[in-house]
Amino acid sequence: MPDYTLYYWPIAFRGQFIRAVLTAAGSTWDEADFDTIAALKSKPPADQPVPHMGPPVLIDHATGFSLSQMPAILAYLGEKHGLTPDEPQGVALTNKVVADANDVLYEMTLYNGAQMWTPDSWSAFRPRLKRWMSMFEEIGRRHKMTAEAGTLLGTSHPGIADLTTYVLWHTMTEKLPTLLPLLEETAPATAGLCRRIADIPQQAALREKSDALYGDTWCAGQIEASLRTVLDN
Numbered sequence: 376m377p378d379y380t381l382y383y384w385p386i387a388f389r390g391q392f393i394r395a396v397l398t399a400a401g402s403t404w405d406e407a408d409f410d411t412i413a414a415l416k417s418k419p420p421a422d423q424p425v426p427h428m429g430p431p432v433l434i435d436h437a438t439g440f441s442l443s444q445m446p447a448i449l450a451y452l453g454e455k456h457g458l459t460p461d462e463p464q465g466v467a468l469t470n471k472v473v474a475d476a477n478d479v480l481y482e483m484t485l486y487n488g489a490q491m492w493t494p495d496s497w498s499a500f501r502p503r504l505k506r507w508m509s510m511f512e513e514i515g516r517r518h519k520m521t522a523e524a525g526t527l528l529g530t531s532h533p534g535i536a537d538l539t540t541y542v543l544w545h546t547m548t549e550k551l552p553t554l555l556p557l558l559e560e561t562a563p564a565t566a567g568l569c570r571r572i573a574d575i576p577q578q579a580a581l582r583e584k585s586d587a588l589y590g591d592t593w594c595a596g597q598i599e600a601s602l603r604t605v606l607d608n
Contacts, residue, residue: 522567
């Protein structure tokens, strides 16, 4: 039996954060199919392994523990697999980085697809996206991270904060490549961190597998179509 089962749609987006952390931890997992995820999502909370509105959901088979919400799952995996700093300040900063990443996803999808992108709304948002990039860059700068070396929080090995940063910005700019020059200009040390983690063999293998399964899809649906339209223009 695998160590975990992940319930997430067959796209990268939020699920990729969990996949990258499981890969870094050396864990095995399987993934539920679309129909199983949809059926579980629609069940009454009393019949769900953990009450949730939607995926991701992770089941830890060693304990039977189930958890939803990407930030909570990453916090759990980080603690269990030694991927968060030992001191409370490092734990808090890690949680802050994950929360920031989740907010970026929320804003990039215009509140989970509540609206669609237009040229005007994208033009207005672009400075805010640069500010998000600059925030990650400044966290790394304060911990002596450069484009060539270091980690976001100054740890000796990449942890949850680094993996989160990598999946957020590398996946986004790989699937939406017109955004890569903006990241490299605005946050060169962050872009360098992303490249270093992307070169880790296990992460490269995960990315190759994910690309084969999900193609160029990032967040999917009409919201991605509207985002690609404004970026292409």
